[in-house]
Amino acid sequence: MVYADDTQVYIMFDPSARKQAIASIEACVSDIRAWAKTEIVHISSRFRSKTTAPSVQVGTADIKPVEGVRDLGVFIDNQLTMSNHVSNVWTALYALRSLSQLRKYLDKTTTEHLVHAFISSRLDSCNCLLYGLPDADIAKLQRVQNSAARLVVGARRRDHIQPILRDLHLHQKADSFQDAFVSLQIPFKPGSSLHK
Incomplete structure (x- = not known):
């Protein structure tokens, strides 16, 4: 390659x-x-x-x-556990803390752009490689996504996350990892066509 x-x-x-x-x-x-x-x-x-x-x-x-x-932004360990990659994405919480200090000076659109640039891009990059991770690693990634969503809408930590994720059109990461894997598999089903 x-x-x-x-x-x-x-x-x-x-x-x-x-x-x-x-x-x-x-x-x-x-x-x-x-x-x-x-x-x-x-x-x-x-x-x-x-x-x-x-x-x-x-x-x-x-x-x-x-x-x-x-390799291309993905941390690969010698047993393909992806724990190094999850730990690297987990460090996005530090960027979130910095953004949270600036949040009162930013409007929602600007905050969304910054969260996407510094947080969502890390979560979404090569997320199909994260399929099948242990629940503990998925929970770490979910916490990063939940914290980012709360920051965008200005919610408190105690506020329930499901309505916030729904309003922002986000899914639980466990679901979106599954969806990413399934969407990669659909075009390769026997008898299906890539062009419709």
Whole structure:
């Protein structure tokens, strides 16, 4: 995959062919040689016994695997738990606190724009990757969304959130994660057409 500021090399291999896979990655990456930053993450199931991933030789540099990487704004850890990403989105509460101090000087439209720029964009970016998260992580994301909605309408923390979300045309995040996943699946149903 090649993006404007990101080049990635993926290889899937059988554990018995690990040495050949590492040699293949080393050969490919040494041909590129124009990396601004090189990181390697070895993704495996949390149910497998933990093995130490070998380092990869890139030119003269010895690149050691890291626990997690940031890829196009998404924090991916080595077991795909998405906990690093949820923690990063959770830090949006700090931006909300800053915005709440300015709220009395802003009208509703300006507040909506700022909340969308600093909070909603974090919640919505790649949210289909968050499908199936544990309830505790969904609850953290839901708290960020609820706090943002309360800030926009000027509600207090004790005010019930459902009417506020309904007025702002927002859903509970658990529902919208499910909706995002389902909407990605609908066009690929057998017999359905992408063009109507």
